Amino acid sequence: MSLRKIHISNSKARNTLINFKGFTPTSKAIKVDQNNKPVFSKKIIKGIANTSFEGLEKQYDNLDIMAEALIEGDPEINLEVTGQFLGQSPKVYINEDLNVVYRVNKIEKVFNPKGEFQEERNLKHQQANITDETPLKWSGKFFPIEKSFNKFVFVRTYQLFHDSGLTFDFLYNMSKELEDKKSFLLLGSGSKGTGPAIFQENGQSFRIFLEGRTKGNDYMLLMHLSNLEFKSLNNE
DSSP states (O other), X not given: OOOEEEEEEOXXXXXXXXXXXXXXXXXXXXXXXXXXXXXXXXXBOOOOGGGSHHHHHHHSSSHHHHHHHHHHSOTTOOTTTTTOBOOSOOOOEEOTTSOEESOOOOXXXXXXXXXXXXXXXXXXXXXXXXXXXXXXXXXXXEEEHHHHTTTEEEEEEEEEEOSSHHHHHHHHHHHHHHHHHTEEEEEEBSTTSOBOEEOSTTOOEEEEEEEEEEETTEEEEEEEEEEEEOOOTTOO
């Protein structure tokens, strides 16, 4: 995965552009087959639109007839396609008739903590802000690590990297400060550093929680992204 840039500041309000990329923890365990040869994951085609549940619904008059067809044969399997290896493929949208559509109006559905539908609204245009002239700020809001995993849902993690001696000191000191506090730090947009971070145009809004680790002269500074918080149903 190639490196990207993010503009951040530290606790002293000093800022710079920093490299980051996806973080994947390494493991010493490897998967092998019966011949001790490495095993790799592959994507395969499960089915096509016409053999999906929605596709079969359109082919039969009702669910009882469809159930009989499933018992008597295998209409849900396309033997010419099912099981083939899948390489790189583009994402497409389909309509209710299972045809590809080329113009899509995206909407946002809002639900309350109980999962009840509240409203439907058009998606707002969101400009990416991670490389803006104004950096994402060190908010000063800390969250104990042991409590954060029961409070927030972390959907993605990135690792920050230095590209010079100056950025090494910048990131190492941040990592050490966070490690000493045993806490995550909220890093964000806005004057107080509590606003959302948007990584790409019209992308999702995330809250960034920084975690620092050090070992001697080595450091690891991680950005944990969250877009969901656990809330008690009794505290609405």
